[in-house]
Amino acid sequence: PSINVVRLDGSVDSVAVDPEGTLMEAIRDAGCDELLALCGGCLSCATCHVHIDPAFADRLPPMSEDEDGLLDMVDNRSPHSRLSCQLRLDDSCEGMRVTLVEVG
Ligand code: FES
Secondary structure (H helix, E strand, C coil), X not given: CEEEEECCCCCEEEEECCCXXXXXXXXXXXXXXXXXXXXXXXXXXXXXXXEECHHHHHHCCCXXXXXXXXXXXXXXXXXXXXXXXXXXXXXXXXXXXXXXXXXX
């Protein structure tokens, strides 16, 4: 699917997401390197934190306890927070808006 990524400066990029890969990888591959993803996707850094368009929340895989625990340690957690390295998207997510979050 193709999604819209809102970057830290407010600009919006259209990003193609490979359903075989993660949302984090797609955002990084599109050149949005302000998504730090320091741990490379092994669920230990929380620097791949994003806010997901609430309208799409129920189309995403459920949050694991480990993801929930790690999100508890970030600033700017919202009800729409997810760790993008834990998300694979299918075509039901076409047009979804994903907002990058300042790492705090
Ligand atoms: Fe480190 Fe997602 S990249 S938790």
